[in-house]
Amino acid sequence: MNAAAADTRSTLAWLPGLIAAAAAAAAAWGIHWLVPAIPLLTAAVALGIIVGQLPFARPAITGSLAPGLAVASRRLMRIGIVLLGLKLSLVDIAKLGWLTILTTVVIVVLTFVGTIGLGRLFRLPGQQPLLVATGFSICGASAIGAMSGVVRAKDEETATPVALVTLCGTLAIFVLPVFWHPLGLTSVQFGHWAGAGVHDVGQVVATAQIAGSAALAVALVVKLTRVLMLAPMVALTSVVERRRHVDPDPAAKRPPIVPLFVAGFIAAMLVRSFLPVPPAVLNGADTLQTLLLAMALFGLGSAVRLRTLLGTGWRALAVGLLSWVLIAALALGAVELSS
Template sequence: MGRVERVWIWGIAAAAGATLVAWAVHSIVPAVPLLTVAVVLGIIVGQLPVLRPAVTGALKPGLSVAAKRLMRLGVVLLGLKLSLVDIAGLGWLTITTTVLIVILTFFGTLWLGRTMGLPGHQPLLIATGFAICGASAIGAMSGVVKAKDEETATPVALVTLCGTLAIGVLPLLWHPLGLTDLQFGHWVGAGVHDVGQVVATAQIAGTAALAVAVVIKLTRVLMLAPIVASVAVYERRRQAVAVSPVGSGLPQSDDTATAAATTGARRPPVLPLFVAGFLALVLVRTLVPLPPAVLVAADLAQTVLLAMALFGLGTAVRLGSLLRTGGRALGVGLASWLLIAVLALGAVLIS
């Protein structure tokens, strides 16, 4: 085993062990999504003084690999859950309103986060997680903008908190709002963040409501590709402008040209490889009749990869710092949660 493998293997092993614990908890309490348990376990481990030296020391390289590379692999496999035929079956009105909900929530949250002065990439990451598919979307976007694990941790904690609240709050509003079973499923699919949280919330209304919720939710997941690709294009242009001498009035020296070429080589691709893989598997699921055993195996692998990744991200959360300085971030998260819930309810009522 090479030196690099020895550096990160212990963190990967810790993430794998935490995934087994999360699976056991989910088996005992099925209403609690496995991925939510994985994030919470990571947050708990990151706060314990006895474990923190290991988390920030020997385990950190492996946990970082889990949070980034395994997250991307999990997002790729998520494509096998999506069939364009199922999405088309929703009808043009439902598809249109679902896409509009994602766009309005994304830009509304991004604007609010910047208005509230959230630092760095936090507004973008929070907007991505709340609008599309929770922590997995945050992980995907963080890979494009090269966000640090610590910078990603707060958005992950917020989307996990609000998604967990949705599991308890939305069912309480189901009958008072006069929604039918299918309308409730529509509302959950359009307004809850993570796929597991959607399942946990919608299943109480029956299998038909759950089916509608999952298809609508996966329609939102499909929006991950164009939004991430658009941000990648923006990042490329921004970095190109940053190294370009045009407009400065100064000639471009050989050193400047070399620096520009070097920076350009490091710019994110127009379509990140993992997003291309995600889209490729969407097409495979749509066009190829895959055996059930393959889909089950892919779903298992995707769940394990995302659970390990979310545990790694959770260990980067520092609750003390979040409580001292995260009031604005919490406010943005709760406002975004309310925004998407209201938009989704409006879409249900007009459909």
């Protein structure tokens, strides 16, 4: 009875934060519905950042809402990433051709390594170089959430990369179209550039749709090829962390070789690729995945403290902007090479 009562209390402690995250996800959906150019997940992160700065809201965020927001930003994030695998079809990716696939993988690796180098050059603390590199090279804030769980990053370490990737990804929605015609790109080439160089899936959609449906289709497949890199990158980092983990207690828990949610992501991708999944199931999974990630990203955004970021985060801002320029330049080069 005592154990059951404790479990009930634990569940009840989660509820306020989960309800707040769900309400924020609904608000983000409303913003996206009113202004389609604003991706839903970007709106969710932005709402979290805004709420996190309100003096009257901070006591609740760090108090009664904290357990539920922690569950949202960690557990719901991982479930959402598993469902993200259902968006990936290896058949669709194979249709891009080996050169496009190869250049996309190279862009991810070079941006990842280059951003880590920039983070160390600018002396970012803790796991921030790794998290910024993950977000900018793979798939935005959701990738940061996945990687932070593997390296056991602190909330403060995660918050700054999430804010940076949201800022730069939002800027890309407005900046890349300005260069579309001056660079002499066709609509399909512009879609390729957006898919290879913009961070979050929603931001890619908002950027590429301006060039039409053909550009959007190419952008999504290229982007999902980058998302495919999430599993090996996270798994490799987990192996490295496992080897680096030194603890005098042999019974101490070590990071798993392949995190469970990464295995789930791969399994979902294989199901999508080789089994006939009904469209209704795919649509339902897509809606649920968007809801879970929106709740998770609101939780991550609420941990951002702009005063701290503005006071000490100029180095992080410089790394973010340089990484954004790096991936945009590499992506443009890949478009020219693949043409």
